[in-house]
Amino acid sequence: xxxxxxxxxxxxxAQQTERVLDRFTPDGELVxxxxxxxxxxxxxxEVLENLRAALSGMRxxxxxxxxxxxxxxxxxxxxxxxTRGGTEVVLPCATVIDRDASGLITSLRIHIDxxxxxxxxxxESVTAxxxxxxxxxxxx
Numbered sequence: 291x292x293x294x295x296x297x298x299x300x301x302x303x304a305q306q307t308e309r310v311l312d313r314f315t316p317d318g319e320l321v322x323x324x325x326x327x328x329x330x331x332x333x334x335x336e337v338l339e340n341l342r343a344a345l346s347g348m349r350x351x352x353x354x355x356x357x358x359x360x361x362x363x364x365x366x367x368x369x370x371x372x373t374r375g376g377t378e379v380v381l382p383c384a385t386v387i388d389r390d391a392s393g394l395i396t397s398l399r400i401h402i403d404x405x406x407x408x409x410x411x412x413x414e415s416v417t418a419x420x421x422x423x424x425x426x427x428x429x430x
Contacts, residue, residue, distance in 0.1 A: 294393065295363070303349050305342045307335060314395045321399040344411050347372040351380075363387045371407050375414035379407045 301309040311331050314320075320334045321327045328337045347370075354366040365385045372378050383402040390396050 299350050303347075305338075305345070305348065307338045307342060310338060311335060314398075315390060318395055319397045319399075321397075323400065323402050323404040344373065345371055346374050346376070361389045361391075369402070373407075373410055373414055375410075375417075377410045377414065379410050381406060 298310070298313050301313075311334060314331060314334065317330055318334065319327050319329050320337055322337060322341075325337070328334045349370040351368040351370060352365070353368065356364040358364060363386070365387070367383050367385070368380050369383050370378060370380050381402055381404065383400060385401065386397070386399045387395060388397040
């Protein structure tokens with residue numbers, strides 16, 4: 291794996307939002323799963339911060355890499371997500387990265403079925419909800 295790619299994904303896995311965003315053009319595009327594209331650093335920051343708030347960690351396990359040309363890569367990975375509650379969810383993923391002549395990312399498209407991750411997050415949020423206090427307990 292090239293140095294810039296290794297460094298970029300080290301920042302992604304460490305959830306270093308600003309360092310990740312510094313690798314994009316100002317009008318760059320981030321697409322995660324079936325979500326609409328986040329275009330521009332402010333929109334991408336929101337996506338990354340929402341993900342960071344839900345996770346205690348993530349790690350990419352690389353499977354394959356294809357270089358289409360000097361500006362386009364296709365990556366295959368298994369992404370290990372760890373929720374705040376400690377659940378690990380491992381998902382297969384394919385990512386297409388396009389860069390401009392200066393090496394900044396113009397488009398990063400993550401093709402992933404994130405439903406199992408969000409199912410785990412939803413399950414944790416339900417179990418973390420406080421029990422409602424019944425009027426009998428409140429009076430007692």
